[in-house]
Amino acid sequence: MKILGICGSPRKGGNSEILLDEFLRYFEGRFEVKKIFINSLKFIPCQECENIRKDGRCKINDDMQNVYDEVESSDIVVVASPIFFGSVSAQLKMLIDRFQCQWLGVKIFKTYNPKEKKGIFICIEATERDDFIDNAKSIVKNFFKTINATYFGEIICKGVDEKGKVKEKKECFEKLKEIIKKIGVKDE
Ligand SMILES: Cc1cc2nc3c(=O)[nH]c(=O)nc-3n(C[C@H](O)[C@H](O)[C@H](O)COP(=O)(O)O)c2cc1C
Incomplete structure (x- = not known):
């Protein structure tokens, strides 16, 4: 089993990363664990290219190519983000936008069939605003x-x-422990 953590905060050792690391720690040494710190990647935002590939893969050759491979080969994907101006961080939104070709491959061209996974969302905010959390959640x-x-x-x-x-x-x-328990993994 492979667990991938994606950290959307630019703050190293910040609140999102603390919770994400705590989650990943449970699996380390027993399963394959990978972590992506988006702020350290070199990639550009979606360019709405005209002649796109139709197989679900974006043609822009930057660090996102590795992200696609890591996501696709994972069984559990944990996304952690702070709330920035009422939504997910710009880093995370930029990464998600770069999945547009995959969205088209899955929903429109029906050429791409990603394997089933579990998704877990970690979200931190300074205030207590449900509307900001709801925005982030919907994305x-x-x-x-x-x-x-x-x-x-x-x-x-x-x-x-x-x-x-x-x-x-x-x-x-x-809550984190509750989710880990719900995953109900046996040691490999
Ligand atoms: C650019 C920026 C925008 C922010 N916008 C919000 C916001 O709209 N609502 C809120 O509750 N907190 C906001 N915050 C506070 C962060 O969500 C909060 O500090 C969080 O704990 C940061 O998590 P991190 O340590 O993982 O980066 C903002 C922080 C920054 C730097």
Whole structure:
């Protein structure tokens, strides 16, 4: 089994990454675990190319090519993002937009059939606004549909701003453990 963590925060060791790492730690050493820190990648936003490939793969040759491979070969994809101006971070949105060719391959051309996965969303915000969380969730749910991942679980942490503050939110770590338990994995 392969677990992929995607961190949408630019802040190394920030709240999103802390929770994501805690999640991945459970699987490390027993399963294949990979992590993508989007802010460290070199890629451009979607260019709405005219002559696109019809096989679900974007033709732009940058770091996203590796992201496509990592996502497709995973069984569990965990996406972590802070709320930035009422939505997911720009880093995460830029990555998701680059899945447009995959969306077309799946929904329109029906040339691409990604394998089934589980999707988990970790989201952090400083305020307590449900509308911001709902915005982020709807974007991530659409992404999960595109990569054929069921929306398996979520860890929503509100009222967390300062770097590392999430460590004080016991309920977020409890929720994380609950999801891990629900996955019900046996050691490989
Ligand atoms: C550019 C920017 C925009 C933000 N916009 C919001 C916002 O709209 N609502 C909110 O509750 N928090 C907002 N925040 C606060 C972050 O969501 C919060 O600090 C979070 O804990 C950061 O997570 P991280 O440490 O994983 O980056 C914003 C922070 C930044 C840097």
